[in-house]
Amino acid sequence: MQNFFSAFFNLFKPAQPKLPPDSETEPAQITRSKVLLIVYDPVMDTGEKLSQQQAWYRTSDLITGFLLDMMQVSAGMARYEIAERVELNEFPAKTDCFRYTPQSYMNVLRGTVAPHMPQEVDYHAIFAQFNILQRVARNEIDEVWIFGFPHAGFYESVMGGPGAFWCNAPSLKNTDSAGRRFVVMGFSYERFIGEMLEAYGHRAESIMDKTFSRLSGDANLWKRFIRYEKSAPGQAACGNIHFAPNSQQDYDWNNPTPVKSECYDWLYNFPNFKGDVRVVGPAEWGGEIRAHHKWWLNHFPRTAGRKNGVTHNWWRYVVNPQNVIV
Numbered sequence: 001m002q003n004f005f006s007a008f009f010n011l012f013k014p015a016q017p018k019l020p021p022d023s024e025t026e027p028a029q030i031t032r033s034k035v036l037l038i039v040y041d042p043v044m045d046t047g048e049k050l051s052q053q054q055a056w057y058r059t060s061d062l063i064t065g066f067l068l069d070m071m072q073v074s075a076g077m078a079r080y081e082i083a084e085r086v087e088l089n090e091f092p093a094k095t096d097c098f099r100y101t102p103q104s105y106m107n108v109l110r111g112t113v114a115p116h117m118p119q120e121v122d123y124h125a126i127f128a129q130f131n132i133l134q135r136v137a138r139n140e141i142d143e144v145w146i147f148g149f150p151h152a153g154f155y156e157s158v159m160g161g162p163g164a165f166w167c168n169a170p171s172l173k174n175t176d177s178a179g180r181r182f183v184v185m186g187f188s189y190e191r192f193i194g195e196m197l198e199a200y201g202h203r204a205e206s207i208m209d210k211t212f213s214r215l216s217g218d219a220n221l222w223k224r225f226i227r228y229e230k231s232a233p234g235q236a237a238c239g240n241i242h243f244a245p246n247s248q249q250d251y252d253w254n255n256p257t258p259v260k261s262e263c264y265d266w267l268y269n270f271p272n273f274k275g276d277v278r279v280v281g282p283a284e285w286g287g288e289i290r291a292h293h294k295w296w297l298n299h300f301p302r303t304a305g306r307k308n309g310v311t312h313n314w315w316r317y318v319v320n321p322q323n324v325i326v
Helices: 002-010 059-073 102-110 123-129 132-137 193-211 221-225 263-268 289-298 315-319
Strands: 031-040 078-088 143-148 157-160 182-188 259-261 278-280 302-307 310-313
Touching: 031 315, 059 078, 059 193, 059 289, 078 315, 123 132, 123 157, 157 193, 182 193, 193 221, 193 289, 193 315, 263 278, 310 315
Parallel strands: 031 078, 031 143, 143 182
Antiparallel strands: 157 182, 259 278, 302 310
């Protein structure tokens, strides 16, 4: 009887994905992504755009610097193309349809009133306005980057499409008509390129965590990659986007304490680790946000081969989450 019930329930178990075979020679492929860039930069009562009035950064400068950084840290494996840029003279709608006016927004910025609640932006209104789900389905665009401002209500990153998963935010519901997974990045022109890399780094953390979620123990190389001294004494590797190998707390990138780390093994010897453990400190990663994040992303593997269903080129997943087998 027990065998009967086991066979019966096995009929209703979800089918396990068929994994590609291991390979030592499968080439590391360049992954390209076409981006729809949306900039919310409303004209204020002074007659100037918000970014100009507040002397915040120019989005064109931010994008140029960010794209150059991404090309550099991925050694050309991550290729982003701005397929279209749209600049809007408006404040985006919140989930309850509220929109700031220039005056009401400045009241928030000056601290005379509290930010509007709910603070989350209405992503579905944006999708409808720009036919984003349809354009993803037609392969016209692969993802969306949105520039906003403090209190605009955008997540740093969020994922939509069928099979979407946590990407530093809950997945977007009712987006399956896109036909594939896609990411929406939320940037701010009040911040600089280091903060853009941080938002992207959290995206990478979420995607790589999901990529390796089927694997445990030594096979889960992502868990090994993100070790730092405080979390794994004596086993530090590259840390995560908030913690350098020697950090004691979030954003502690300039901690002077030297620690032993295998980060060079990841950079030069992956996947055939040689036990290259060296003493490192903030001089390795520059001690500040942009330099650290470039150093960290530069250690992502991008070599030939595949093992346990995961390629040795992690950029294939970070740029295109549709490649993640779940």
